[in-house]
Amino acid sequence: MPLQDYRPMMERCSNCLNCRWVPFDKLKSLRFGENCPSVCYYGFGTYSARGRFQLGQSVLDGEVDESEAVGDIIHSCLACGACDVSCKVCRYNLEPLAHNLALKEEAVSRGWVKPAHRAIMEGLRTEQTMLPGRRKADRTAWQEGLGLKDVFQEKAEVLFFPGCKYAYEEDLREKTRGMVRLLKKAGVDLGVLGSAEACCGGRAADMGYADEARERVAANCRACGKAGVTTVVTPCADCLHAFKRQYAEAGATFEVLHVTEYLERLVATGALALPGRIPMTVTYHDPCKLGRQGEPYEAWNGVEKKIRNQIHTWDPKRPRYNGAYGVYDAPRRLLEAIDGVRLVEMERIREYSWCCGASGGCEAAEPEFSAWTASERVTEARATGAAAIATACPWCKGRLGTAVDENGDAMPVVDIVDLVLQAAGEVQA
Amino acid sequence: MNRMPDAVYREFEAVVGRRNISRDPAVLETYRAIPAQSSDHRGPHEGKTPMPQAVILPGSTEEVQGVVRLCNRYGIQFKAATTFWSVMGYIGSEASVQLDLRRMRTFEIDARNQVAVLEPYVIGGAIQAEAMKVGLTLNIPGVGCSSSVVASTAGWVGFGPTSISMGCASENMLGAEWVLPSGEILRTGSLGAGAGWFCGEGPGPSLRGILRGKQGTAGSFGVCTRMAVRLHPWPGPAAIPTRGTVPAYKASLPDNFKAYTLCFPTWEAYADAIRLFHENDVLFLGHRQFNMFGRDIKAAMIRILNDPDLQLADLPALCEDPYLKEQNEKMKIDIQVILAGQTARDTDYKEMAVDRILEITGGWKSEMMLDKELADWVLLYLIRMGHKNLNYVLCGAYEGNFGLSSNVYVSASVMEEASDLKRKWEEQGTAIAAVGGDSDMGSICIMGGGGSTGWEFFTHFDAYEKASTRGTAEFFNATQAWMNEKGLGVDMGKWNQSARRPDGFYFSQAEQDAMFEKLPQPLVTEYQFKVREAFNPNDLCGSYYRTLDPNRASRRRNEG
Numbered sequence: 009m010p011l012q013d014y015r016p017m018m019e020r021c022s023n024c025l026n027c028r029w030v031p032f033d034k035l036k037s038l039r040f041g042e043n044c045p046s047v048c049y050y051g052f053g054t055y056s057a058r059g060r061f062q063l064g065q066s067v068l069d070g071e072v073d074e075s076e077a078v079g080d081i082i083h084s085c086l087a088c089g090a091c092d093v094s095c096k097v098c099r100y101n102l103e104p105l106a107h108n109l110a111l112k113e114e115a116v117s118r119g120w121v122k123p124a125h126r127a128i129m130e131g132l133r134t135e136q137t138m139l140p141g142r143r144k145a146d147r148t149a150w151q152e153g154l155g156l157k158d159v160f161q162e163k164a165e166v167l168f169f170p171g172c173k174y175a176y177e178e179d180l181r182e183k184t185r186g187m188v189r190l191l192k193k194a195g196v197d198l199g200v201l202g203s204a205e206a207c208c209g210g211r212a213a214d215m216g217y218a219d220e221a222r223e224r225v226a227a228n229c230r231a232c233g234k235a236g237v238t239t240v241v242t243p244c245a246d247c248l249h250a251f252k253r254q255y256a257e258a259g260a261t262f263e264v265l266h267v268t269e270y271l272e273r274l275v276a277t278g279a280l281a282l283p284g285r286i287p288m289t290v291t292y293h294d295p296c297k298l299g300r301q302g303e304p305y306e307a308w309n310g311v312e313k314k315i316r317n318q319i320h321t322w323d324p325k326r327p328r329y330n331g332a333y334g335v336y337d338a339p340r341r342l343l344e345a346i347d348g349v350r351l352v353e354m355e356r357i358r359e360y361s362w363c364c365g366a367s368g369g370c371e372a373a374e375p376e377f378s379a380w381t382a383s384e385r386v387t388e389a390r391a392t393g394a395a396a397i398a399t400a401c402p403w404c405k406g407r408l409g410t411a412v413d414e415n416g417d418a419m420p421v422v423d424i425v426d427l428v429l430q431a432a433g434e435v436q437a
Numbered sequence: 438m439n440r441m442p443d444a445v446y447r448e449f450e451a452v453v454g455r456r457n458i459s460r461d462p463a464v465l466e467t468y469r470a471i472p473a474q475s476s477d478h479r480g481p482h483e484g485k486t487p488m489p490q491a492v493i494l495p496g497s498t499e500e501v502q503g504v505v506r507l508c509n510r511y512g513i514q515f516k517a518a519t520t521f522w523s524v525m526g527y528i529g530s531e532a533s534v535q536l537d538l539r540r541m542r543t544f545e546i547d548a549r550n551q552v553a554v555l556e557p558y559v560i561g562g563a564i565q566a567e568a569m570k571v572g573l574t575l576n577i578p579g580v581g582c583s584s585s586v587v588a589s590t591a592g593w594v595g596f597g598p599t600s601i602s603m604g605c606a607s608e609n610m611l612g613a614e615w616v617l618p619s620g621e622i623l624r625t626g627s628l629g630a631g632a633g634w635f636c637g638e639g640p641g642p643s644l645r646g647i648l649r650g651k652q653g654t655a656g657s658f659g660v661c662t663r664m665a666v667r668l669h670p671w672p673g674p675a676a677i678p679t680r681g682t683v684p685a686y687k688a689s690l691p692d693n694f695k696a697y698t699l700c701f702p703t704w705e706a707y708a709d710a711i712r713l714f715h716e717n718d719v720l721f722l723g724h725r726q727f728n729m730f731g732r733d734i735k736a737a738m739i740r741i742l743n744d745p746d747l748q749l750a751d752l753p754a755l756c757e758d759p760y761l762k763e764q765n766e767k768m769k770i771d772i773q774v775i776l777a778g779q780t781a782r783d784t785d786y787k788e789m790a791v792d793r794i795l796e797i798t799g800g801w802k803s804e805m806m807l808d809k810e811l812a813d814w815v816l817l818y819l820i821r822m823g824h825k826n827l828n829y830v831l832c833g834a835y836e837g838n839f840g841l842s843s844n845v846y847v848s849a850s851v852m853e854e855a856s857d858l859k860r861k862w863e864e865q866g867t868a869i870a871a872v873g874g875d876s877d878m879g880s881i882c883i884m885g886g887g888g889s890t891g892w893e894f895f896t897h898f899d900a901y902e903k904a905s906t907r908g909t910a911e912f913f914n915a916t917q918a919w920m921n922e923k924g925l926g927v928d929m930g931k932w933n934q935s936a937r938r939p940d941g942f943y944f945s946q947a948e949q950d951a952m953f954e955k956l957p958q959p960l961v962t963e964y965q966f967k968v969r970e971a972f973n974p975n976d977l978c979g980s981y982y983r984t985l986d987p988n989r990a991s992r993r994r995n996e997g
């Protein structure tokens with residue numbers, strides 16, 4: 009929806025400040041009570057979802073044409089969606105996250121872009137990856153020697169889609185290969201897109217580069233359609249979100265699962281055994297795109313409708329993404345299935361989890377803000393007494409793994425998959 | 438608009454640091470209240486409040502003082518706000534700076550003395566969560582737990598559902614530290630005598646009375662930078678255990694907590710029950726909450742809020758559900774109460790007292806609301822007060838009208854007539870949401886233990902649609918005329934009409950003079966003029982503090 013279509017929402021947001029806090033019912037302390045990294049870090053109300061609604065209005069009304077900061081403010085949103093969940097505890101007719109993204113899209117269309125994003129987008133356009141400096145030609149190196157089916161040649165039950173990080177980054181590649189070996193050992197019929205594998209486009213959308221994102225979605229949808237893909241499994245939360253929501257919106261009908269969901273199913277059915285013991289207390293960081301934004305897509309094509317004179321609603325009923333049906337339990341169950349692993353929870357979890365700071369293009373464009381956001385999370389994790397943070401997204405793992413807490417101390421960060429591979433005897437600790 | 442000279446801006450910047458001040462239009466524009474920020478009690482309005490010259494985020498009392506001193510030096514008005522729920526906290530002239538106190542967020546709990554010492558950005562929910570860890574809690578005003586405790590306590594009335602057991606802001610405010618509009622620091626209560634935070638009054642005349650009084654002075658006396666509030670016993674666990682799927686969270690509290698919706702056959706019986714509750718001291722919390730959605734839709738709204746898959750689009754079908762219709766009928770005259778027993782015997786006693794009051798008044802407990810899931814939802818909703826934004830759920834804007842009464846029997850006697858008046862407007866026009874006339878959200882306690890009560894009819898309108906906003910303003914004129922006819926005073930929706938102009942600007946002294954000299958008791962505003970002269974000699978904090986220039990008043994008196 010273009011920015012101007014959000015005007016009614018901009019003018020109906022009443023500044024309750026829910027968008028700055030975890031749902032109040034879940035508030036456990038002042039220290040870890042806030043939910044929006046952007047307003048916490050930058051301070052001015054402008055940076056909250058409410059501020060952004062008003063900023064959107066000012067952009068449309070031409071009131072901020074002389075602003076030097078407008079582009080920076082708009083792009084300082086992590087697109088983590090915490091505001092969206094908290095807003096919708098009470099409001100049924102506002103869409104703060106979608107609006108923040110529309111505002112970013114508008115900024116990009118006006119040329120209010122962050123220099124750091126240019127290189128990333130150049131990489132996406134030319135090499136089809138969000139990791140600048142990586143080459144398309146190197147993308148499939150991780151697949152070598154695994155005997156994976158090329159889904160264009162042979163039908164496979166499951167398409168394994170690693171995403172840019174798991175495909176390219178040297179320290180992750182081995183894990184990608186381990187995952188594949190494990191899934192195959194459990195009898196899963198796996199295939200890959202081969203040389204057609206490319207970025208999912210999800211992160212571009214979060215940065216406001218909607219055209220580029222759409223292009224990726226269309227290309228990947230075409231590829232999957234051609235190959236007759238029915239199930240996609242990915243270890244990347246960003247890819248999961250893109251496939252589950254944007255691809256579905258573009259017409260894709262395949263099932264999309266995060267690898268933790270798939271592994272948990274295999275463990276539950278006995279197809280995968282985890283005999284190894286890992287004596288470790290961990291706390292689980294819910295990736296935004298897997299958790300609150302990982303809800304299934306529901307098609308909607310409707311209009312606003314007023315009932316009882318002035319109550320505004322939607323006709324037909326509009327899907328209400330508020331984190332209620334995100335993926336929270338499968339990763340936790342998987343952790344609990346590993347002998348010796350003890351899970352302790354942070355204060356902000358599940359739909360009201362605090363973002364790691366890696367998303368929305370902020371890690372590249374606003375590195376200090378991004379690092380501070382991660383630092384807050386590490387501090388919160390440390391307060392649980394856990395020895396390590398477990399997560400289920402390579403972006404979160406990378407971001408949190410390079411952060412330090414408020415005292416300057418780092419904390420080990422593991423992907424749940426790392427632990428599963430260890431427990432399954434696939435890799436050594 | 439004249440921009441603040443660069444040199445002056447640099448001086449402010451030197452006080453708070455570069456990061457904490459902005460004059461970028463993108464920031465300034467977001468510090469203007471918009472019409473959806475309704476419930477300012479000056480009726481539905483259009484347009485925005487003026488644009489400040491700068492937004493400043495001070496981080497300490499010293500920084501606040503530095504900023505205020507500069508404001509005095511350069512004749513710049515200022516307004517401090519913290520959580521910005523209502524338009525009261527926004528500046529009202531172009532030669533103003535907006536102070537946003539969000540960096541001031543330290544707190545300390547003194548459990549033994551049942552006191553919390555807070556900076557402004559500590560919100561009610563956070564301090565409640567912290568206090569519960571040591572078996573205490575606080576009165577969260579009706580505005581809800583997202584609001585600053587200091588703002589509610591220093592700035593406005595501050596009554597809420599637990600006021601029946603814990604009192605209101607004026608009663609809970611203990612020692613406080615203020616940066617006066619002159620830039621001077623004043624410590625009130627026991628703090629001023631160097632005796633700590635524990636008492637709201639110190640030696641000599643009541644400074645608490647002057648700086649906040651009963652109603653609060655809406656930021657007209659500078660900035661309260663720290664204050665102590667009284668904490669009250671919490672007979673529950675160290676944290677409220679919750680369950681359920683967003684947004685239908687529920688509390689899993691032990692058996693000494695009970696939530697009931699009490700219903701009455703007549704308004705007289707309702708008033709009797711409230712009187713008896715005031716007299717008998719058995720309620721932890723009492724409030725007429727869910728009727729704010731409206732008499733015809735409240736059961737359906739409760740159903741929607743308790744089912745993660747339902748939404749407003751389901752309202753028409755749910756309103757036709759015979760069971761819910763019947764519940765609406767049964768809950769027509771209702772109130773929500775929570776009991777919190779300190780011991781099992783205490784719980785039993787309170788239960789018995791409630792049952793006896795129902796027996797005396799012919800009332801009953803709503804059967805629908807006895808359902809465990811619903812009762813647990815009510816417990817969480819009303820104890821945490823974390824769903825206040827549901828006030829806006831229907832249309833995005835609302836204003837409360839009708840008002841307050843010193844005695845519940847006054848409002849009870851006119852409730853049906855007021856309902857009929859509203860229903861007529863709902864049916865004959867389209868400006869306001871049609872919810873069944875009575876949409877009273879009733880505060881049963883505006884002072885500790887009992888006393889005056891509120892009857893605020895929520896009038897839901899769409900601030901995005903001018904026809905709705907304007908039509909609602911006309912409705913308020915009609916209700917004011919009705920209030921006049923009945924001798925009921927100023928309609929709540931217009932309380933602040935004498936504080937800020939419809940265009941969002943403050944009134945000048947001349948405009949205030951013209952309004953207040955006609956008051957039945959103009960001396961009050963003359964007295965306030967003198968107080969303002971003493972505390973705020975450069976008149977830097979706007980017209981929420983109503984003043985009448987005594988010279989003008991005496992001239993008029995002489996002429997008259």
Ligand SMILES: Cc1cc2nc3c(=O)[nH]c(=O)nc-3n(C[C@H](O)[C@H](O)[C@H](O)COP(=O)(O)OP(=O)(O)OC[C@H]3O[C@@H](n4cnc5c(N)ncnc54)[C@H](O)[C@@H]3O)c2cc1C
Nearest residue numbers: 519520521522523526579580588589592595596655656661
């Ligand atoms: C939907 C809604 C429901 C409400 N319900 C109730 C209710 O049931 N009971 C009730 O009593 N009130 C109620 N109010 C009014 C409300 O109490 C005040 O708005 C609130 O108490 C203060 O919170 P705020 O977020 O508005 O604070 P702010 O916007 O920060 O400030 C409110 C006022 O206090 C002043 N102020 C803020 N901080 C300071 C400070 N540090 N020092 C000095 N002055 C300061 C501001 O200038 C402003 O005038 C309601 C308001 C709304 C919008």
